[in-house]
Amino acid sequence: xxxxxxxxxxxxxxxxxxxxxxxxxxxxxxxxxxxxxxxxxxxxxxxxxxxxxxxxxxxxxxxxxxxxxxxxxxxxxxxxxxxxxxxxxxxxxxxxxxxxxxxxxxxxxxxxxxxxxxxxxxxxxxxxxxxxxxxxxxxxxxxxxxxxxxxxxxxxxxxxxxxxxxxxxxxxxxxxxxxxxxxxxxxxxxxxxxxxxxxxxxxxxxxxxxxxxxxxxxxxxxxxxxxxxxxxxxxxxxxxxxxxxxxxxxxxxxxxxxxxxxxxxxxxxxxxxxxxxxxxxxxxxxxxxxxxxxxxxxxxxxxxxxx
Amino acid sequence: xxxxxxxxxxxxxxxxxxxxxxxxxxxxxxxxxxxxxxxxxxxxxxxxxxxxxxxxxxxxxxxxxxxxxxxxxxxxxxxxxxxxxxxxxxxxxxxxxxxxxxxxxxxxxxxxxxxxxxxxxxxxxxxxxxxxxxxxxxxxxxxxxxxxxxxxxxxxxxxxxxxxxxxxxxxxxxxxxxxxxxxxxxxxxxxxxxxxxxxxxxxxxxxxxxxxxxxxxxxxxxxxxxxxxxxxxxxxxxxxxxxxxxxxxxxxxxxxxxxxxxxxxxxxxxxxxxxxxxxxxxxxxxxxxxxxxxxxxxxxxxxxxxxxxxxxxxxxxxxxxxxxxxxxxxxxxxxxxxxxxxxxxxxxxxxxxxxxxxxxxxxxxxxxxxxxxxxxxxxxxxxxxxxxxxxxxxxxxxxxxxxxxxxxxxxxxxxxxxxxxxxxxxxxxxxxxxxxx
Numbered sequence: 001x002x003x004x005x006x007x008x009x010x011x012x013x014x015x016x017x018x019x020x021x022x023x024x025x026x027x028x029x030x031x032x033x034x035x036x037x038x039x040x041x042x043x044x045x046x047x048x049x050x051x052x053x054x055x056x057x058x059x060x061x062x063x064x065x066x067x068x069x070x071x072x073x074x075x076x077x078x079x080x081x082x083x084x085x086x087x088x089x090x091x092x093x094x095x096x097x098x099x100x101x102x103x104x105x106x107x108x109x110x111x112x113x114x115x116x117x118x119x120x121x122x123x124x125x126x127x128x129x130x131x132x133x134x135x136x137x138x139x140x141x142x143x144x145x146x147x148x149x150x151x152x153x154x155x156x157x158x159x160x161x162x163x164x165x166x167x168x169x170x171x172x173x174x175x176x177x178x179x180x181x182x183x184x185x186x187x188x189x190x191x192x193x194x195x196x197x198x199x200x201x202x203x204x205x206x207x208x209x210x211x212x213x214x215x216x217x218x219x220x221x222x223x224x225x226x227x228x229x230x231x232x233x234x235x236x237x238x239x240x241x242x243x244x245x246x247x248x249x250x251x252x253x254x255x256x257x258x259x260x261x262x263x264x265x266x267x268x269x270x271x272x273x274x275x276x277x278x279x280x281x282x283x284x285x286x287x288x289x290x291x292x293x294x295x296x297x298x299x300x301x302x303x304x305x306x307x
Numbered sequence: 308x309x310x311x312x313x314x315x316x317x318x319x320x321x322x323x324x325x326x327x328x329x330x331x332x333x334x335x336x337x338x339x340x341x342x343x344x345x346x347x348x349x350x351x352x353x354x355x356x357x358x359x360x361x362x363x364x365x366x367x368x369x370x371x372x373x374x375x376x377x378x379x380x381x382x383x384x385x386x387x388x389x390x391x392x393x394x395x396x397x398x399x400x401x402x403x404x405x406x407x408x409x410x411x412x413x414x415x416x417x418x419x420x421x422x423x424x425x426x427x428x429x430x431x432x433x434x435x436x437x438x439x440x441x442x443x444x445x446x447x448x449x450x451x452x453x454x455x456x457x458x459x460x461x462x463x464x465x466x467x468x469x470x471x472x473x474x475x476x477x478x479x480x481x482x483x484x485x486x487x488x489x490x491x492x493x494x495x496x497x498x499x500x501x502x503x504x505x506x507x508x509x510x511x512x513x514x515x516x517x518x519x520x521x522x523x524x525x526x527x528x529x530x531x532x533x534x535x536x537x538x539x540x541x542x543x544x545x546x547x548x549x550x551x552x553x554x555x556x557x558x559x560x561x562x563x564x565x566x567x568x569x570x571x572x573x574x575x576x577x578x579x580x581x582x583x584x585x586x587x588x589x590x591x592x593x594x595x596x597x598x599x600x601x602x603x604x605x606x607x608x609x610x611x612x613x614x615x616x617x618x619x620x621x622x623x624x625x626x627x628x629x630x631x632x633x634x635x636x637x638x639x640x641x642x643x644x645x646x647x648x649x650x651x652x653x654x655x656x657x658x659x660x661x662x663x664x665x666x667x668x669x670x671x672x673x674x675x676x677x678x679x680x681x682x683x684x685x686x687x688x689x690x691x692x693x694x695x696x697x698x699x700x701x702x703x704x705x706x707x708x709x710x711x712x713x714x715x716x717x718x719x720x721x722x723x724x725x726x727x728x729x730x731x732x733x734x735x736x737x738x739x740x741x742x743x744x
Contacts, residue, residue: 012519110637112521113592132640134521172521195524197587200515 002304026203032039066295155182163222188212315367321688352422375407375696379625387416400715405731420445422464460467470497486546556610579655594642629717647717654727
C-alpha cells in the first residue's frame with residue numbers, strides 16, 4: 001500500500017481514501033511504539049532531512065524520532081529566515097540538500113506554498129511540516145487519528161475549531177481533512193480572525209462561544225500567537241480569554257463525552273484554562289504520541305511510491 | 308524617402324478612418340492617407356494614382372494599419388535595475404508589440420524625481436531607444452509621499468505625466484496639493500490606487516482562493532477607497548486625474564459615476580491581464596501571476612470589459628513590469644509583483660475585438676489615440692504631418708506566446724504558451740521599418 005503522490009504537500013491534495021490509509025497505517029505503528037523495542041527496519045538506508053526555516057521543537061523532534069524509529073538516517077537543517085533573505089535562495093538550499101542524497105525533505109517555512117515549490121523542483125519526497133498560513137497536514141492527520149481513537153468514526157461528528165483561524169495552518173488542514181471524512185465543522189472566534197469567505201468552505205461561523213460549542217463532539221482550540229496581539233485583531237489576551245477562552249463552564253454546552261484537542265504549545269489562561277487542559281476531556285498529551293505514529297505512517301507510505 | 312503602405316485596412320480614429328486605404332510617408336512623416344473614392348473598394352486605383360510597383364511599397368492587403376501604439380504605463384527599469392530591463396531592451400520589446408511610444412514610470416533607482424534623471428532617461432532614449440520614450444516624473448520627492456517633487460522643472464525637461472506608481476500617495480492632503488499644483492503645467496497626475504494599510508502586505512486578491520492557498524489577501528476595497536478618494540480630490544481641485552491599472556468592478560462603477568456627473572477630469576486605464584485572466588492563475592503559487600493590483604475574480608473581469616466597452620476605461624496599457632527570473636522563481640510571498648506585458652498586449656487585446664467587446668476602431672482609440680491625448684503628445688494619429696509611427700497587424704496570424712523568445716529581459720508572464728491571434732508584423736518608428744516575426 002502506498003499514497004498516490006510522492007509528496008505530502010497538503011490535505012487539500014489528498015483523497016479521503018489517502019487519509020484513511022494514513023490513519024490505518026498509523027494504528028499499526030502505534031502498536032510498535034508500545035513495545036519494548038520501538039524501532040523497525042522498514043526504511044533502513046534512507047535519508048531524511050529536516051529543513052526548518054521556522055523555529056520548531058515539537059514538530060521537528062516528532063519527525064526526527066519518527067524517522068529514527070523507521071531506521072532512517074536523519075539530518076537536521078535549521079535556517080533562520082533572516083540569514084536566508086541575505087543569502088542562498090530556497091531552491092539552491094534544497095538542491096544542495098538533495099545532492100547529499102536525501103530521500104525525504106521535511107520542510108517548514110513561513111511562506112505559504114514552500115512545500116509545493118520544493119516538490120516541483122526536487123526529486124526527493126517533500127513533506128510539508130507547515131508552510132505559512134497554508135497547511136500543516138501531519139498535524140491534521142494526527143488530530144484525526146486522535147479523534148478516531150476516541151470516537152471510532154469521524155463521519156457525522158460535530159467539530160468546533162476555536163481561535164485564530166485566519167493565521168492557522170493547523171485549522172486549515174483540519175477543516176479540509178474533517179470535511180473530507182464527513183464531519184460537520186464550525187469555526188468560533190473573533191470575526192477579525194475568521195474571514196467571512198471561510199463560509200464557502202462549507203463550515204459554520206460563530207462569534208459566540210456558548211452558541212458555537214452547543215452539542216459538539218470535539219473541540220479543537222488553537223494557539224493564540226502572542227505576536228498577533230497589538231496588531232489589532234483583538235484588544236488584549238485578557239479580553240480574548242473572556243470571550244473565547246475554553247473553560248469548564250463553557251464546555252458544559254458541548255456533548256457529555258466531548259474531547260478537547262490543542263496542537264500546542266498552549267497558552268494557559270489565554271485560549272484554554274488549566275482545568276480543561278489537564279481535565280479528563282483533554283487528549284492533548286495523547287496527540288503528541290499519536291503524532292509520532294502518524295509521521296511514521298506518512299514516511300513509510302511515501303517511501304513506497306519511490307521504490 | 309518615400310514609403311507607401313498599400314491596400315491595408317487603415318484605422319485611424321482621429322480622422323474617422325476605418326477602411327481600405329493607402330498611406331503615403333515622406334521623410335519620416337505622414338504625407339497623407341489616400342482614401343478610395345468608394346469606401347472599401349476592391350483593387351481600384353487610389354485617388355492620387357501613385358504607382359505601386361515602385362520601391363518603398365509595403366503591400367498591406369489583408370493587414371490592419373494603425374497608428375503606432377502608445378503605452379502610457381511601462382517600467383523600463385533604467386537607471387538602477389538594468390538586470391531586469393534596459394531602455395534598449397524595453398523599447399525593443401515595445402517595437403515587437405507594435406508600440407511606438409512608451410511612458411516610463413519613475414520608480415527606478417534613483418527615482419525620476421528631478422530633471423537630471425529625466426534628462427538622463429531622454430539622453431539614453433535618444434541613443435539606444437528604438438521607440439519614443441516619454442518619462443513620467445514622481446509626484447513626491449523620493450516617492451516618499453511627503454513633499455512635492457519639482458514637477459514643473461521635470462515637465463520642462465520632458466516629463467509628460469506624474470506618478471508615484473508602485474506606491475500610492477497615501478496622504479490625502481499631499482494628493483490634493485499634487486492635483487492642484489499640476490494645473491500649472493497641464494499634465495495628468497497618475498494615481499496608483501492602493502490603501503496600503505488595508506492591503507496589509509497582501510500578495511493576491513482576498514477571498515476563498517487566498518484562504519485556500521494560505522496567501523494574504525488584498526481586498527478590492529484597498530483599490531476602491533483610493534479611487535473614490537482621488538475622484539473626490541479631482542473634483543475639489545480641478546486637477547487632471549488618471550487612474551492607473553484599474554482592476555475591480557467597484558472601481559469601474561466609481562469611475563463611471565464620476566464621468567456621468569462630469570464634475571472631474573478623470574481618465575482611467577486597465578491592463579490586458581485584468582480582462583484576460585482571474586485570480587485562478589495564481590493557483591499552484593504561480594509567481595508570474597503575482598501582480599499589483601492583484602488579479603481579481605470573474606465578475607471583475609466582466610466589469611472591466613464593460614468599462615472598456617462603454618468608455619468608462621479610456622486606455623489599455625501593459626504596466627510592463629519586467630523582473631529577473633531569479634526574483635520570480637522563489638517563495639510566492641517574496642517574489643516581486645509584475646508582468647512583462649509589452650509583447651502580448653496586442654494579441655490579448657485583439658481578443659476583445661473577437662469577443663465583440665470593442666470594435667477595432669475603439670481598440671485603436673484605447674491603445675493609441677486616447678493615451679496620447681491624456682499625456683498630451685502628438686502621437687496616436689496618422690494625420691498629415693505626424694511622425695510616421697505605424698503599427699501593422701495581421702489579424703489572422705495565429706501564434707503561440709514564447710516567453711523565452713521575448714525581446715524584453717523580463718520573461719515573467721502568465722501567458723506563456725498561450726495561443727493568440729492577431730500579431731504585429733511591421734512596426735514603423737523613428738524612420739525604421741521593423742519587420743517582425
